[in-house]
Amino acid sequence: EADIYQTPRYLVIGTGKKITLECSQTMGHDKMYWYQQDPGMELHLIHYSYGVNSTEKGDLSSESTVSRIRTEHFPLTLESARPSHTSQYLCASRRTGGKSEAFFGQGTRLTVV
Amino acid sequence: SQQGEEDPQALSIQEGENATMNCSYKTSINNLQWYRQNSGRGLVHLILIRSNEREKHSGRLRVTLDTSKKSSSLLITASRAADTASYFCATVTQGGSEKLVFGKGTKLTVNP
Numbered sequence: 001e002a003d004i005y006q007t008p009r010y011l012v013i014g015t016g017k018k019i020t021l022e023c024s025q026t027m028g029h030d031k032m033y034w035y036q037q038d039p040g041m042e043l044h045l046i047h048y049s050y051g052v053n054s055t056e057k058g059d060l061s062s063e064s065t066v067s068r069i070r071t072e073h074f075p076l077t078l079e080s081a082r083p084s085h086t087s088q089y090l091c092a093s094r095r096t097g098g099k100s101e102a103f104f105g106q107g108t109r110l111t112v113v
Numbered sequence: 114s115q116q117g118e119e120d121p122q123a124l125s126i127q128e129g130e131n132a133t134m135n136c137s138y139k140t141s142i143n144n145l146q147w148y149r150q151n152s153g154r155g156l157v158h159l160i161l162i163r164s165n166e167r168e169k170h171s172g173r174l175r176v177t178l179d180t181s182k183k184s185s186s187l188l189i190t191a192s193r194a195a196d197t198a199s200y201f202c203a204t205v206t207q208g209g210s211e212k213l214v215f216g217k218g219t220k221l222t223v224n225p
Binding site for chain 1 (some may be wrong): 144146148154155156157158161163199201203205210211212213214215216217218220
């Protein structure tokens, strides 16, 4: 069973609010990823990290920011939420290496009203 | 743009039939993985094939990889209603960052 957790599972928030989506894993994985996914659609990589203090933007431009101060923690922050940010956000982690699968959290479904 | 492209986008079959999904990618890869997603929840890993492998089996799953064509296929044999889900391929790019990029997915419906 995957030891990767996302909180909250659901969030409804007003426009302009600052939010932080939490993602934590207890597997000691060095690689972590954030994806944005609309219902029934593809996963878009928005941020990834290959270790502490090492983060990169993904293929989809995002107004969110991330940090990786500790191996187990990879929070995503939106400084000012907008309705266009409404989506599901999925966090994943994996070990470095050619045979390493990714483990996913259950996701955070964000609605900005 | 995303690394992988699956086809078909949607597939509807009867229980007991085989389901084949295809995936194409664009850059050099370390490995290619297939995942399953039920109803918009988190993804679950199914099978991984390394860039130097051509075919791999796991239970009712069979994956092939053709690096010359930059393509892979996932075959699910003797499908069951419980196989109804979305299936995604993902590639791990070569290099230290090991970016993990997903395709658009195939939505599979298995009718009882």
